Amino acid sequence: MEAEVTDATTEEVGKKSGVVWEVKNLTKLFPIKAGFIASLLGKETNVHAVNDVEFEIYDREILGIVGESGCGKTTCGRLLVRLETPTRGTMQFHGQEIGGLKGRELKRFRRSVQMIFQDPYESLNPRLSVFATIAEPLIVHSVGDTIEDREELVRKALEYAELKPPEEFMYRYPHELSGGQRQRVAIARTLVLRPRFIVADEPVSMLDVSIRAGIMNLMLNLREEYGIPFMFISHDVSVTRYMSDRIGVMYLGGFVELAGSEDVIKNPMHPYTEALLSAVPVPDPTAKHGRVKIKGDLPSPINLPPGCTFHPRCLYKKDICKSQVPEFKEVEPGHFVLCHFAGELPIVKPDDEYVTEEICKYCNATIKKGMASVQHSCGANYHEECADRVKACTVCGKEL
Amino acid sequence: MVMLDIRNLRVYFEILKGKVKAVDGVSFQLDRGETMGLVGESGCGKTTTAFAITRLLPFNGHVVGGEILFNDVVLARADMATEMLELLERERWLPRVEALFERRQNAMHALKEKGLGEMPGESEILLAEEEIFLEEVGDILATKDKVEPVELKEMLHDAGKAETTGFFADRRKRKIEKEIEAKMAAIRWSEISMIFQSAMNAFNPVYRIGDQIAEALLTHEDMSKDEAHQKVLELFDLVGLKPDRVTGYPHEFSGGMRQRAIIAMALALNPQLIIADEPTTALDVIMQDRILAEIRDLQKEMHMAMMIITHDISVVAEVSEKIAIMYGGKLFEQGDIVSIFENPANPYTIGLTGAFPSIKGKKKRLKSIPGSPPDLANPPLGCVFHPRCKLAQDICKEKMPPTIEVAKNHRSYCHFAEEIYTGKMKV
Known part of the structure; x- marks a missing residue:
């Protein structure tokens, strides 16, 4: 599975x-x-x-x-x-x-x-249809001579982005699409220029x-x-x-x-x-x-x-x-x-x-070997940094 | 002891095209000190659901069925006529309407005999306003053997419509609203507080953060301004914010700091229940981990109940004991978190957990759930999940599934819950 x-x-x-x-x-x-x-x-x-x-x-x-x-x-x-x-x-x-x-x-x-x-x-521009959105890079970079050429390229890009059948999506507007479909349109737009x-x-x-x-x-x-x-x-x-x-x-x-x-x-x-x-x-x-x-x-x-x-x-x-x-x-x-x-x-x-071998009594995170730590007289352990922040021991109440 | 009790809650939004069934028959309970992930x-x-509990629904959202009880105080309940009209639209409406009638009639009798003081979970004003209508429905139901069901339905429908429309109905509605809202105003923030989604927008940008928290304190508690500010300083310390920040404005706080300030505000009055709506969604992992640890510690310390609302199932796995999984306005699976993670009994839960990558163990190919969530203004017939479900069979397309208790503290809304739970059916 x-x-x-x-x-x-x-x-x-x-x-x-x-x-x-x-x-x-x-x-x-x-x-x-x-x-x-x-x-x-x-x-x-x-x-x-x-x-x-x-x-x-x-x-x-x-x-x-x-x-x-x-x-x-x-x-x-x-x-x-x-x-x-x-x-x-x-x-x-x-x-x-x-x-x-x-x-x-x-x-x-x-x-x-x-x-x-x-x-x-x-x-995605809410006022551009899916076709216009995806065809825009084609226009910017002068790819494809006729509308038909561009339509073909857009159709392919939509297929790569798994929006099938492409005809169904081409003339929709972003507000008619779900979040996942919109992201697929955005991906199709990146793919159209190969x-x-x-x-x-x-x-x-x-x-x-x-x-x-x-x-x-x-x-x-x-x-x-x-x-x-x-x-x-x-x-x-x-x-x-x-x-x-x-x-x-x-x-x-x-x-x-x-x-x-x-x-x-x-x-x-x-x-x-x-x-x-x-x-x-x-x-x-x-x-x-x-x-x-x-x-x-x-x-x-x-x-x-x-x-x-x-x-x-x-x-x-x-x-x-x-x-x-x-x-x-x-x-x-x-x-x-x-x-x-x-x-x-x-x-x-x-x-x-x-x-966990030792737990810092102040921040409850583990103290591992190699970390700077402080042990209080009652046996409670603290990170060095935490020890600076506590004034009295949280376990026995005595001063650190 | 049950603190929050939600019974068969239905919240519909009215829109131009009809009704959006945003919450459709949700029931769960939350005890003191418990954490539930939604x-x-x-x-x-x-x-x-969260907005219904805190009575913050927008103007076009209405509770049309069920009730919300918090420590036996009614926070929301659809009036009988609305609920009856809703029931009439279903198949097998007659037994449902009769059950509703019986329930309300019993409550009315009990009220007359004992008085409200001994009746937890009831609202006097709601019952009093319904007395005449109750009799009317009783009279109609008494004729059920003499008339055709179609006619009976029509009579009930007309009675319900007459009760819910018109000048007097509006006035009655406003009166009830006012009464419940007065109760809620005392409870809101002092007993139920909420951590809102998007910490970015939850504060008023033109007031200092300290003053905004103090405002909540001053509204609910009899304290001087100095005392309130002292308390704000304590709260800041509690959530790990520097005291000199109380005079800061929201734009001076980073995302994580604002989220902590919101938590401080939610904790201000030691509430019994905190509803956290996506408390960490806008934050990155390190901040998220810190905030979750903080919430967990504070909750243990103060023995509060918490409801975490999130789309991230792993966050829930980290902090809660109970989990409720919602889809299309319905609770698909709920119960003990370990039981649900180890032995899910619902195809949607399985789909959801299978769609999550993890850093533990081996890398697995993720499986997405095909299709997209249903349009709740026009939900599919039968089980709302059937168009996306791999196990869907004919029965799923026609009949709404029952909620089946597959184990103690583990319920699933699926025709095949038992089969999936015991492993006879595999997704």
Whole structure:
């Protein structure tokens, strides 16, 4: 009953030839408009949306990107379809440098990349029929000479998006379609130009559960049949796992971990990935998992923390993390981690039957080996950070 | 002890084209300190159920059948004429109307003998207003052996129409509304509070957040402004917000902070029941996990009951003990969460759980449920799920399924509930 999906492990991915995207040191800064006086003084502040990102996307591959809101994953996707212009760095699409393209060449490039947006209720123009919506890219790029040609192309695109029979949908308006159908129209619009690369930015998070699986399977089929590589952006880790061959975990504008999707899920190596995975709710009421809590909020992307950007929230941080920027190391073949202690930390994995050894009496999360902890005279244990916050012991009431 | 008791609730919306049966025969109970997850796709009636409980239905939404009791206080009940008119539209209407008549008549007798003080779960004004109509229906039903059923139906229909339309009917309706609303005003927020969907819009953007929470306190409790602000500070501490934020405006708060502020507001008066409508949908996983943990801790601490409304079945799996799965205005399966997850007895539940990816275990191919949710203004005949159901047979297209209790605390609305539960039928 439960057909298993063959997973591309890291090794298989490594063997794949045909690099679609080669991105190096890609950076996007959004300047913040300062006041008149500050501008005279020459102070310049920027939001570091994407910060020195380096990755490749191979042929027929789906690269998943996960992270909290505000981590720069959407900006990263927008850069790849050149809705944003990079501040620094190189991005090569089939060997062609894209970052500096302008005018006619940019338009030619845009014909080969497409984007699927999050909300099909907003990304479709309510006053255009399905045909007009899907035919618009054809008009923009002067594809097809006659109406009949275009109709044929639109019909095919609708069929690829599994809206059958296409005639039934072609002259409807978005308000006559359900959420799932709208997203299929949005997908058909991206397919009509036969793109060589698609960025899908949270394409299923606005859809209902029962429809979601259909849209995800559709995208997987498209990859299977036509070999279109995807970048799949989502904050939902379980959805990204289902969709992707490789997963990149983003934090504050940079990748902290990048590996085959099962490697990231089953063998996370970065403390942030650990926290992210442990926060994912599991559809099984009997599942018990050791929770790793992440402290604090996302720091401001305007003034990035020095050293490792994750150190203010990291449970394993040491002095070196505060001053030195870690390297994006290849710990195992194809498994990149941005951490000084990658591979050395006792990371909790989602499938671990984790027996809690000690529980912090303040935050009720587990204290694992290697984490800084404080033991009170009565035997109660606390995380070091939590101990700073409690004045009296919650068990015996004595002062810490 | 049963705290919230919803019996056969029906909420219909009036639209130009007719009626939208948003909630159609929903019954469940919630005890003190219990957590229930109400799960379903958008448009299945879960939020409408919540709005019916808090009496926040929009102007065109009406409770046309059933009742909602909270600690034996009637929060909503369709008047007899409306309910009877609704019953007349069904097959086998006669026994149903008779049962309704009998129930109301017994209540009336009991009221006259004992007085309302000893009659929990009744509303004096509702009964008093119905006395004449009750007699009228009694007279019509007494003639049932002498006249044709068609004629009887017509007579009942005419009586019901006369009772529900016209100037006096409107005035009576307003009077009852006013009375129940007065009771509800005391209960709302102090005993039942609600965490609204989209924390972004739940606050008034031109008032400081601290003042908005204090307003709820000042309305319900006899305290000075200083005391109220002191209490707001305590609440902020409880949900992990910094005290200097009380003077902030909603736009200065991030999504997660606003959600916490809403939770603080919901907790302000130590309610017995919190209805959380999609409390974490707009948040990312890390914030969601934190808010859920917070809600769970606070709930344990204060021994509140909670109803979580969500479309995410895994969120429910994390926090609740009971689950109710809604589809097309009906409860498809309800009961103990472990029993339902391990041994589902409804094809829709199986479809829903099969459509969810997980990070645990092996990667499985997801199965989507074909088709889309039904149009509730014009629901399919028989079981509302049959056009999308893999197991659908002829009986499903013709007859509405019964609700079958397959195990203790586990009920399923399906013709083949037993067969699916015992594994004789596989989806």
